[in-house]
Amino acid sequence: MKAFSFLTEDGLIQIGVEYQEKLYNFSQGWEIYKQLKGNGQGPELGFLQVMVEADFFQVETLQEVVFALREAQPLDDFLLKTPVRFLPPVGRPQKILCIGRNYQEHAKELGNPVPSEPVFFSKAPSSLNAHEQEIKLPPNVGRVDFEGELAMVVGRRAQNVPESQAMACIAGYSLLNDVTARDMQRADQKAGRPWFRSKSFDTFCPIGPFLVPRDMLSNTDALQLNVRVNGEVRQSATVSQMIFGLAEIVSYLSKHCTLEPGDIIATGTPAGVGKLHSGDTVEIEIIEIGSLKNIVK
Numbered sequence: 001m002k003a004f005s006f007l008t009e010d011g012l013i014q015i016g017v018e019y020q021e022k023l024y025n026f027s028q029g030w031e032i033y034k035q036l037k038g039n040g041q042g043p044e045l046g047f048l049q050v051m052v053e054a055d056f057f058q059v060e061t062l063q064e065v066v067f068a069l070r071e072a073q074p075l076d077d078f079l080l081k082t083p084v085r086f087l088p089p090v091g092r093p094q095k096i097l098c099i100g101r102n103y104q105e106h107a108k109e110l111g112n113p114v115p116s117e118p119v120f121f122s123k124a125p126s127s128l129n130a131h132e133q134e135i136k137l138p139p140n141v142g143r144v145d146f147e148g149e150l151a152m153v154v155g156r157r158a159q160n161v162p163e164s165q166a167m168a169c170i171a172g173y174s175l176l177n178d179v180t181a182r183d184m185q186r187a188d189q190k191a192g193r194p195w196f197r198s199k200s201f202d203t204f205c206p207i208g209p210f211l212v213p214r215d216m217l218s219n220t221d222a223l224q225l226n227v228r229v230n231g232e233v234r235q236s237a238t239v240s241q242m243i244f245g246l247a248e249i250v251s252y253l254s255k256h257c258t259l260e261p262g263d264i265i266a267t268g269t270p271a272g273v274g275k276l277h278s279g280d281t282v283e284i285e286i287i288e289i290g291s292l293k294n295i296v297k
């Protein structure tokens, strides 16, 4: 069971759930569920980020609601009309933190040394973009690259957490494209300047479509990330090939800045990054999580 955020025809942001390959309106179902349980005063769950921040985003919660509704009335009553207008699963993170050079072959392809401890940087939250929306190439910045990555969304405040407790702070997993103005990044690196601006243009952070509860994925090492541009496979790696694993990343980050619920962590990209051209379709896929697709404008 996977969750997502979407925009209704009336312009409302709501929570959806994917169950048995169909998409349902979870926000609408939640209101009925509360009545079924005689608790009309239960929390409002209009926004997936609210559910995450309330530490309420668990597979058990999603299942309990969907199964209770299924007992009471046909689930098709909550079926979403297609096409669904997806939004980023969490739309207002306090920060987006990204790990750089977390796959050996990718560090080598850009001529960088393999790091001995995690390298991290951030993207502006205003760069967030959704599934099936356009990545806009800014004028006069030269080469712009795709970077397919596994993303984690923080579910509990994490400050100085040891690796053994790190994953308990994660609400779930998603897919992210760490779009990068590569020429600008290289020039800034060479000049000893931060490369924040090359990562932060509007539309440079597609994420989604789904947020998969952490407990749904027990063996994250086996997850296979594939990136296709115009249908051709360009990046392919498993999470086990990361230099720094997921728990190590969360623990390390939390020693430098407090992770807040709703924050997004991008875990680094494998080898095979490349230039985007206007008209390209970029697709980032991990079968168990979904497929994030964007067209380049």
Ligand code: MG
Pocket: 098, 099, 100, 147, 149, 178, 266, 268, 269
């Ligand atoms: Mg990256």
